[in-house]
Amino acid sequence: MNDKILIHVEGLQKEFAGGEVKALQNIDADIHSGEVVVVIGPSGSGKSTFLRCLNLLEVPTAGSIYFNHVDITDKSVDINLHRRKMGMVFQHFNLFPHMTILGNMTLAPMKLLGKSKEEAEKKAMELLTRVGLADRAGAYPSQLSGGQKQRIAIVRALCMEPEVMLFDEPTSALDPEMVGEVLEVMKELAHEGMTMVVVTHEMGFAREVGDRVIFMADGMIVEEGTPEEIFSAPKQPRTKEFLAKVL
Amino acid sequence: MAEALQSLWTELAADFHTCFIEKNRWKYLTSGLGNTLLITFFALLMGVVIGVVIAIVRSTYAKNYKEMKPGFGKKCLAVANWFGGVYLTVIRGTPVVVQLMIIYYCIFVSSNNGVLIGAVSFGINSGAYVAEIFRSGIMSIDNGQFEAGRSLGFNYVQTLRYIVLPQAFKNVLPSLANEFIVLLKETSVAGYVAVRDLTKGGDIIRGATYQTFMPLLAVAAIYLAMVMFFTHLVNILERRLRAGER
Numbered sequence: 001m002n003d004k005i006l007i008h009v010e011g012l013q014k015e016f017a018g019g020e021v022k023a024l025q026n027i028d029a030d031i032h033s034g035e036v037v038v039v040i041g042p043s044g045s046g047k048s049t050f051l052r053c054l055n056l057l058e059v060p061t062a063g064s065i066y067f068n069h070v071d072i073t074d075k076s077v078d079i080n081l082h083r084r085k086m087g088m089v090f091q092h093f094n095l096f097p098h099m100t101i102l103g104n105m106t107l108a109p110m111k112l113l114g115k116s117k118e119e120a121e122k123k124a125m126e127l128l129t130r131v132g133l134a135d136r137a138g139a140y141p142s143q144l145s146g147g148q149k150q151r152i153a154i155v156r157a158l159c160m161e162p163e164v165m166l167f168d169e170p171t172s173a174l175d176p177e178m179v180g181e182v183l184e185v186m187k188e189l190a191h192e193g194m195t196m197v198v199v200t201h202e203m204g205f206a207r208e209v210g211d212r213v214i215f216m217a218d219g220m221i222v223e224e225g226t227p228e229e230i231f232s233a234p235k236q237p238r239t240k241e242f243l244a245k246v247l
Numbered sequence: 248m249a250e251a252l253q254s255l256w257t258e259l260a261a262d263f264h265t266c267f268i269e270k271n272r273w274k275y276l277t278s279g280l281g282n283t284l285l286i287t288f289f290a291l292l293m294g295v296v297i298g299v300v301i302a303i304v305r306s307t308y309a310k311n312y313k314e315m316k317p318g319f320g321k322k323c324l325a326v327a328n329w330f331g332g333v334y335l336t337v338i339r340g341t342p343v344v345v346q347l348m349i350i351y352y353c354i355f356v357s358s359n360n361g362v363l364i365g366a367v368s369f370g371i372n373s374g375a376y377v378a379e380i381f382r383s384g385i386m387s388i389d390n391g392q393f394e395a396g397r398s399l400g401f402n403y404v405q406t407l408r409y410i411v412l413p414q415a416f417k418n419v420l421p422s423l424a425n426e427f428i429v430l431l432k433e434t435s436v437a438g439y440v441a442v443r444d445l446t447k448g449g450d451i452i453r454g455a456t457y458q459t460f461m462p463l464l465a466v467a468a469i470y471l472a473m474v475m476f477f478t479h480l481v482n483i484l485e486r487r488l489r490a491g492e493r
Contacts, residue, residue, distance in 0.1 A: 055398060057394055057397065057398065059314060059316075075316055080400050080401070080402045081400070083397065083398055083399065083400040084399070084400035086398070087398075088394075088395075088398035090391060090394065090395065090398075092389075092391050094389075094391040094392060095395075096392065096395070096410055096414075097414065098413050098414050098417065107399075107409060108399040108400060108401065111401070111405065111409065112399070112400050112401065156399075157398075157399070160399060
């Protein structure tokens with residue numbers, strides 16, 4: 001990990017239903033380059049909303065988000081250019097069902113980065129080989145298991161060569177026996193130095209792979225620190241209460 | 248008994264000869280069929296173009312309007328959505344024959360090109376129905392597909408083009424095929440404005456020969472054959488599009 005701040009969040013607020021629901025209240029956070037930040041918290045705590053604000057899938061009500069020192073909440077900024085460098089993995093995979101695996105992975109590099117078909121497919125096949133799914137390149141998403149789908153979703157995002165990967169509960173929709181294979185890919189990615197922000201309920205993963213853990217509740221960051229600090233010696237009662245339930 | 252059958256047969260053969268062979272009257276049917284297909288084809292093309300545009304406007308408005316940043320684009324969308332709504336209400340709220348006559352007698356006053364006017368009229372009419380078909384198709388696509396597209400860096404239009412519309416098209420293909428078949432049969436009212444389509448062709452033979460049964464049955468049979476043929480084509484297309492996905 002180095003000290004370069006990749007994402008800087010300042011005073012982030014998000015309201016739904018015209019202000020009735022305050023999903024995020026005054027969030028400040030920094031994501032350093034090469035760091036794995038794991039966001040945990042009870043459901044409804046705003047952790048997914050926080051993650052989705054980072055690439056503006058949710059438009060913040062107030063506050064700023066700096067990505068590479070550019071305020072991406074600024075209206076004059078073309079968010080599409082920045083999203084290319086922010087890969088995202090969803091709970092429900094969201095693979096494109098009308099395309100083959102290879103088609104899923106080469107669409108964005110070809111249309112957005114101007115790569116040739118050969119170039120894009122070469123890169124895609126490399127990544128597929130790494131996650132052990134090269135033989136499924138011609139298959140359609142519906143022919144894959146959940147774990148395979150999510151591994152494809154991860155490498156689809158990697159095809160854009162992002163600077164940061166956002167994971168929104170990547171294992172929550174999986175059968176238990178498939179959770180391991182997806183976490184394994186994420187672990188590898190972390191070891192290669194990818195900057196990652198991971199919203200998850202997998203405490204084992206948070207403890208083992210996370211450089212920093214953020215605990216959120218009621219739309220606020222209650223506590224943050226190293227995995228040891230959070231899991232072994234939580235300071236806030238809210239954190240203790242949550243960890244007592246899930247550990 | 249045999250004699251009665253024999254004379255019935257002779258009579259039918261004579262009628263057939265009068266209706267279709269004499270003075271080459273079958274040409275009324277073939278040229279009429281040609282016009283019917285021309286009108287249907289161009290009306291379908293126009294209807295799909297109008298329908299897709301309006302469906303995109305209306306579904307975009309329904310999905311995104313509230314969250315859009317205020318500005319010129321948002322105002323344009325509101326205006327376009329309003330026009331789309333008026334168009335749908337007016338077209339679906341009035342009979343196609345009346346629309347056809349208004350366009351023929353009030354708008355294209357100086358034109359005698361009945362086929363063109365037919366194609367435009369039915370195109371405008373069909374567009375309203377196609378728009379609703381495509382709108383439901385777009386709305387049926389999971390929001391996660393939009394999000395996945397946007398998260399890769401595609402803008403809204405690219406996401407629609409590469410990710411959402413191909414899936415929506417597949418989903419609405421049966422309804423679209425149905426609309427095409429309805430359209431094909433609906434063009435039979437084109438005779439109202441002196442277009443010599445298939446139905447009008449049969450009617451001209453009826454008027455010339457005082458035979459009712461034979462020409463009208465022939466017209467009906469041709470429509471039926473076409474509908475069955477196109478239904479078959481659509482089924483093949485549908486199977487092709489679904490291939491691999493299961």
